[in-house]
Amino acid sequence: MPAKTRAAKTKNPVKTRKSAQPRQSATLPVWSLDDLVPAPAQKHIAKGLAAAARDAAAFRAKYENKVGRLGAEGFAAAFALYEKISETLGRYGSYVSLDRQTKLDDAAAGQLYQSVSETLNDISADMVFFRLELNRVPDTVFTKWLKHPEVARYKPVLAQMRAYRPYQLSDEVEKILHDRDVTGAGAWMRMFDETSAKLRFPFRGKTLTETEIFHQLLSDDAAVRRDAHASIGKVLKENAGTYGFILNTLAKEKEVDERQRGFKSVMASRNLDNQVEDGVVMALVDSVRASHKRLSHRYYKLKAGWMGKKQLDIWDRNAPLPFAAKRRLGWDAGCKTVLAAYGAFHPQLAAVAQKFFDGGWIDARPRAGKDSGAFSASTIPSAHPYILMNYKNGLEDVMTLAHEMGHGVHQVLAAQQGYFMADTPLTLAETASVFGEMLVFQSLLASETDPAARRALLARKVEDMLNTVVRQIAFHDFEWQFHQARKKGELTPDEIGDIWMDVMRKSLGPAFKYDENYRYFWAYISHFYHSPFYVYAYAFGDCLVNALYMAYVDSDKKGQGQAFADKYIALLAAGGTLHHRALLKPFGLDAGDPAFWRRGLSLIESFIDQLESGGKADNLATQPRKARPRKKR
Numbered sequence: 001m002p003a004k005t006r007a008a009k010t011k012n013p014v015k016t017r018k019s020a021q022p023r024q025s026a027t028l029p030v031w032s033l034d035d036l037v038p039a040p041a042q043k044h045i046a047k048g049l050a051a052a053a054r055d056a057a058a059f060r061a062k063y064e065n066k067v068g069r070l071g072a073e074g075f076a077a078a079f080a081l082y083e084k085i086s087e088t089l090g091r092y093g094s095y096v097s098l099d100r101q102t103k104l105d106d107a108a109a110g111q112l113y114q115s116v117s118e119t120l121n122d123i124s125a126d127m128v129f130f131r132l133e134l135n136r137v138p139d140t141v142f143t144k145w146l147k148h149p150e151v152a153r154y155k156p157v158l159a160q161m162r163a164y165r166p167y168q169l170s171d172e173v174e175k176i177l178h179d180r181d182v183t184g185a186g187a188w189m190r191m192f193d194e195t196s197a198k199l200r201f202p203f204r205g206k207t208l209t210e211t212e213i214f215h216q217l218l219s220d221d222a223a224v225r226r227d228a229h230a231s232i233g234k235v236l237k238e239n240a241g242t243y244g245f246i247l248n249t250l251a252k253e254k255e256v257d258e259r260q261r262g263f264k265s266v267m268a269s270r271n272l273d274n275q276v277e278d279g280v281v282m283a284l285v286d287s288v289r290a291s292h293k294r295l296s297h298r299y300y301k302l303k304a305g306w307m308g309k310k311q312l313d314i315w316d317r318n319a320p321l322p323f324a325a326k327r328r329l330g331w332d333a334g335c336k337t338v339l340a341a342y343g344a345f346h347p348q349l350a351a352v353a354q355k356f357f358d359g360g361w362i363d364a365r366p367r368a369g370k371d372s373g374a375f376s377a378s379t380i381p382s383a384h385p386y387i388l389m390n391y392k393n394g395l396e397d398v399m400t401l402a403h404e405m406g407h408g409v410h411q412v413l414a415a416q417q418g419y420f421m422a423d424t425p426l427t428l429a430e431t432a433s434v435f436g437e438m439l440v441f442q443s444l445l446a447s448e449t450d451p452a453a454r455r456a457l458l459a460r461k462v463e464d465m466l467n468t469v470v471r472q473i474a475f476h477d478f479e480w481q482f483h484q485a486r487k488k489g490e491l492t493p494d495e496i497g498d499i500w501m502d503v504m505r506k507s508l509g510p511a512f513k514y515d516e517n518y519r520y521f522w523a524y525i526s527h528f529y530h531s532p533f534y535v536y537a538y539a540f541g542d543c544l545v546n547a548l549y550m551a552y553v554d555s556d557k558k559g560q561g562q563a564f565a566d567k568y569i570a571l572l573a574a575g576g577t578l579h580h581r582a583l584l585k586p587f588g589l590d591a592g593d594p595a596f597w598r599r600g601l602s603l604i605e606s607f608i609d610q611l612e613s614g615g616k617a618d619n620l621a622t623q624p625r626k627a628r629p630r631k632k633r
C-alpha cells in the first residue's frame with residue numbers, strides 16, 4: 001500500500017546541512033499550508049475528520065462482505081469512493097506531517113501530529129476490509145471486471161494491490177496489524193526524529209544543532225572538520241544505545257511481520273512495493289560493488305593528491321577542494337538558474353516550476369526546529385506538492401533546489417493519474433530529481449569560464465554522484481548485513497558499528513584513514529529507520545538518469561532533442577501507471593540489461609578520467625567512453 005503522505009527525502013543529508021545566515025534568511029520563503037487545510041487548521045481538521053469518519057463507516061456498511069459479489073460497474077463505483085475517502089485522509093495526514101517538519105521542537109505540533117495520525121488510523125480501519133476482500137476475488141471475476149473501462153482505468157493500482165495476495169494474512173490479523181501501526185513502527189520512527197532534533201553538539205565552546213555541526217564538515221579548515229567530526233562521533237556514541245535500540249526494534253518488527261507473510265528475503269517486500277524484480281536490483285548492486293576501484297577508490301586518491309595528503313582523513317570526504325570556487329548564489333539567482341536550465345530543456349518544466357515560486361509551495365528558510373534535510377512531498381492530487389529545504393546560498397543549495405524541484409514537477413505532472421496512481425514506483429522516483437540536477441549542472445558548467453572553477457564543478461559533480469551511487473549502495477550493504485544479523489538476535493551498538501566500518505572501508509577504499517569516532521555515524525541516517533531498503537533507489541535513479549541523459553545528448557546531436565524532451569514529459573506524466581520497462585522503452589533503455597548499469601556508471605568514470613588526466617575541463621564531453629575490457633593482473 002502506498003504511504004498516505006509521500007515525501008521523497010534527499011539522499012545526502014550532508015549536502016543540505018549548513019549553518020544559519022540570519023541576514024539573508026529572513027527574506028527566504030516559508031510555505032503556506034492553507035491549500036491543504038485553511039486556518040484555523042485545528043477546527044477544519046476536526047470537522048473534516050468527523051465527515052471522513054462518517055463516510056468511511058457508510059462505505060463499510062455498504063460494501064463489507066459484498067465486494068466479491070459486485071458487478072464491474074458496482075466495483076468501479078466502490079473503488080472510486082475508496083480512492084476519494086483515502087485522498088481526504090491523505091489531506092489531513094499531509095497537513096500534520098508537513099506542519100510538524102518545521103516545528104520538530106514544538107510539543108503541540110507533535111501532539112497534533114500524533115492525535116490526527118491515530119484518528120486517521122481509526123478511520124481507515126473501517127476500510128481495511130476492502131483490500132482484503134479485493135484480494136480474495138478470484139482471477140476469473142477480476143479479469144471480467146477489467147474489461148469494463150471504469151475498472152480498466154485502475155488496472156495498474158489494482159494489479160499492484162493484488163500482487164500482495166500471496167502475503168496476505170487472515171482478516172483478524174490484518175486488522176490488528178493495522179490498528180497497531182501507530183504504536184509500532186510509526187512510534188519508533190517518531191522517536192528517532194525527536195531524538196535527532198534534540199541532539200546538541202559541543203563545538204569549540206559552543207553548542208550546535210545537528211544541522212550546524214554537519215555544516216562544519218564542509219569547512220575549508222581541516223582542524224574545524226576534525227573537531228566537528230569528533231564532536232559528532234562523541235554525541236552519536238553517547239546516544240548509540242537509544243539509536244541501536246530503535247533500529248533493532250524496527251528491524252525485528254519488520255522481520256516478524258514479513259516472516260508471517262512469507263516473504264523470502266529482507267528486501268523482498270520493498271522490491272514488491274517498488275515493482276522491481278530482485279534480479280534487477282542485484283544487477284545494480286553487483287555492478288556498483290564491482291566499480292569501487294574504478295570510481296570511488298580512484299577519485300578519492302585524486303582528491304588526496306589535490307589536498308596535498310598521502311591519505312585523506314575521514315572528515316575530508318566532503319571537504320571543499322583547494323581550487324573550489326567560492327561562488328555564492330542568493331535565493332533569487334538560484335531560482336533563476338534552475339528555471340532557466342529547466343526551461344531550456346522543455347518550457348513546460350519551467351512553467352510548472354514557476355508555480356512553486358508563485359504559490360508559496362516552498363519552505364526554504366532555515367530555522368530552529370525545522371527538519372535539516374530536503375524533500376518534496378506529493379501530498380494529494382487535489383492540492384499540490386510542497387518542497388522543504390534549507391537554502392544557504394551555496395552551489396550545493398542550488399543543486400538541492402534543482403533536485404527537489406524535479407520531484408515537485410514530476411508530482412504535479414503525474415497528479416492527473418489520481419491519488420492511487422500518481423506516485424511513481426521508487427525505482428523511478430528519483431528520475432526527475434536527478435535529471436533536473438543534471439540539467440542545472442550542465443548549465444552552470446556552460447556559464448563558467450574559469451578552467452579551475454569548471455574543474456571544481458566537475459569534481460563536485462563526481463563527489464555528488466559517488467555519494468548517490470557508491471555511498472547509497474554501501475548503505476544498502478549495511479542494511480542487508482544488519483537485517484541478516486538481526487534475525488539471529490539483537491545487535492549492540494558496537495556490533496552495528498562493525499558492519500558500518502566494514503562497508504565504509506570497502507566502498508571508500510584505501511585513500512582514507514578511519515578513526516573510532518566514525519563507528520557511530522550509522523546512527524543519524526534516517527532512511528535506516530524510516531524506509532528500510534529505500535537507499536538503492538537513489539543509485540538506481542542516478543544510473544538510470546546517466547543513461548537517459550546520454551540518450552538525450554545523442555538525440556540532441558541528431559536534431560531530435562525536442563522529440564526526446566516531449567517523450568520525457570510523457571514519462572513524468574505517466575506517474576505510477578507503467579512498469580519501469582514500459583517507461584524506458586521509448587528511449588531504447590532496459591534496466592533488466594546488465595549493460596544498462598555499466599553504461600550509467602561509465603559516465604561517472606569518464607568524468608573521473610577527465611579529472612585524472614588533469615584536463616583543462618573546458619571541453620568536458622558528456623559522452624561516456626567506450627567500455628574497455630578489464631585487464632586481468
Ligand SMILES: [Zn+2]
Nearest residue numbers: 008009010433
Ligand atoms: Zn530525491
